[in-house]
């Protein structure tokens with residue numbers, strides 16, 4: 001019996017399936033693991049870092065090799081037959097991305113970027129921040145979104161964070177609404193905006209992740225419509241969400257969406273997207289131009305005009321040998337079915353949470369302290385926690401990372417580029433953080449040292465399409481045999497490079 005089990009009801013199913021029934025309904029994934037992801041079992045690797053990168057199937061690599069063997073592809077911005085062949089494939093990939101996300105081509109455009117970070121940067125550097133405008137962020141955000149605040153501040157905009165609440169590490173709806181309403185009465189263009197006269201321009205940008213890359217919390221997509229009602233544009237960071245959930249841009253309409261494709265299907269890396277509403281994209285003002293994004297430029301007059309479509313946001317030569325593989329990756333995932341992947345990951349998340357909670361030292365003290373929700377309600381397959389020693393003290397996460405690697409297990413450790421979640425998980429308040437950073441420029445290791453206990457890094461496990469019950473069991477067995485009733489040996493740990 002799995003306590004945290006919340007079944008996903010399938011169409012036409014009268015009674016909720018048992019854990020086993022639901023897991024067995026995803027058996028096709030095991031067959032694929034045996035044929036298409038053979039490197040996992042051949043190397044006995046327990047891969048639990050899908051939030052870092054997904055895994056490629058052999059079929060995707062074959063498609064890539066066949067394409068390169070079968071044609072001649074040139075620099076896309078140039079004229080000529082080979083360049084046209086590249087452009088055609090990139091345009092097909094754009095159409096495939098739109099279809100995958102249920103986005104209407106008349107409403108949304110696809111800009112290829114190196115990764116989700118590149119997508120966030122495009123928005124940050126070109127958004128119309130200025131005195132009187134705002135950037136609203138949830139405290140739960142990846143640094144690639146947090147970094148937008150530097151552009152906003154430089155332009156004189158107000159930057160506000162909406163806090164994480166303890167225990168489940170969620171953001172309360174009421175806090176979001178309060179933040180969206182703040183300053184609304186004083187806004188002289190309030191009525192113009194309410195009447196939908198967008199010439200008034202939005203009040204600012206609200207940026208949040210559909211799923212936390214630290215706790216796996218899924219934040220409500222309903223916030224998008226609410227933010228629009230209060231005059232905000234929305235940047236939805238879907239990087240941790242789309243690998244195991246369906247995002248339907250026919251239903252929810254964020255202005256900007258950031259995605260990294262290697263997180264969804266492993267290969268290619270170096271390909272991400274900014275999916276943006278045409279209207280919102282048209283309001284961005286690029287701070288520069290480059291080869292690829294410019295139609296014409298004059299040196300003598302200092303004039304330049306950007307291309308008139310999404311390529312105005314694609315600087316230089318795009319990754320034209322890899323971008324077509326995004327089409328292959330999406331086709332692969334679509335053939336498997338996102339519903340199957342979602343069901344499997346939900347099953348395994350419930351199993352993992354249950355097993356972690358049941359781990360104990362001999363005197364019944366818990367071996368694991370979980371950060372974030374304890375059930376699968378409104379959460380994805382990312383689970384962050386710390387190991388506790390027999391005295392209840394946190395075991396240094398670097399040790400867990402090192403021991404896991406020695407046992408052929410891949411996990412992530414640290415704050416996972418999500419400082420707001422790290423601060424909330426370890427109960428660090430502003431005074432303490434301010435005292436630490438007053439010491440001047442310091443390294444990640446010194447920073448955590450100055451913050452002092454309980455500030456440390458977490459261990460993050462993330463599940464994906466090739467995860468199995470056996471992976472979860474092997475990981476939990478590893479934790480039990482390595483840490484139950486034992487004091488850790490911390491000798492030889494390398495300093496943290498980042499937190």
Ligand SMILES: Cc1ncc(COP(=O)(O)O)c(C=O)c1O
Pocket residue numbers: 051052115116117118142144145209211212213237238239240260
């Ligand atoms: C939620 C989230 N946003 C953004 C990013 C940045 O992605 P990338 O490093 O591929 O640009 C990540 C990466 O882990 C992430 O998990």
